[in-house]
Amino acid sequence: MPPCVCYAVLALWSNAWTTAGRYQKSEPCVLCGGGLGLGGSGGDDLSHIGTCSHVQAFFLRKLRIELRESKNLFFLFPGIDGDLICRWAIGIYAVYSHLNLCRHDPDESDNGNLEVAVTKMWGHCRIASLFSQCARVTLHKIWADIAVED
Numbered sequence: 675m676p677p678c679v680c681y682a683v684l685a686l687w688s689n690a691w692t693t694a695g696r697y698q699k700s701e702p703c704v705l706c707g708g709g710l711g712l713g714g715s716g717g718d719d720l721s722h723i724g725t726c727s728h729v730q731a732f733f734l735r736k737l738r739i740e741l742r743e744s745k746n747l748f749f750l751f752p753g754i755d756g757d758l759i760c761r762w763a764i765g766i767y768a769v770y771s772h773l774n775l776c777r778h779d780p781d782e783s784d785n786g787n788l789e790v791a792v793t794k795m796w797g798h799c800r801i802a803s804l805f806s807q808c809a810r811v812t813l814h815k816i817w818a819d820i821a822v823e824d
């Protein structure tokens with residue numbers, strides 16, 4: 675896996691994603707605009723991101739991973755299947771990158787549009803695949819439009 679993908683996963687596990695919830699603030703989700711009022715935490719919080727409708731749609735449509743099967747699937751390795759772990763890690767990187775981009779450049783925000791969010795997160799997957807043959811091969815298995823080349 676590319677270092678950027680490994681970092682995104684380790685940062686997730688270390689609660690190092692820069693969310694409003696991490697700073698004890700309650701703000702709406704950067705992606706879907708929702709999530710406020712859930713157990714006192716805001717939508718911009720790791721507790722929401724794993725269940726965010728935009729994140730779930732992205733994982734299902736582009737990575738063929740059904741996050742709704744388990745509440746903790748977003749946060750933990752999804753099993754011992756190598757391809758599945760690879761897709762999951764790339765998905766984590768894509769969500770992490772897209773959230774950061776939305777926070778730092780409002781022009782990159784998808785303004786709550788699910789289709790735009792899924793497309794932009796898929797773009798981050800493609801970027802990750804540029805740096806890893808393993809990622810390219812894995813994504814190519816599910817999406818033929820990813821070029822597999824050295």
Ligand SMILES: [Zn+2]
Binds near residue numbers: 704727728
């Ligand atoms: Zn959300």
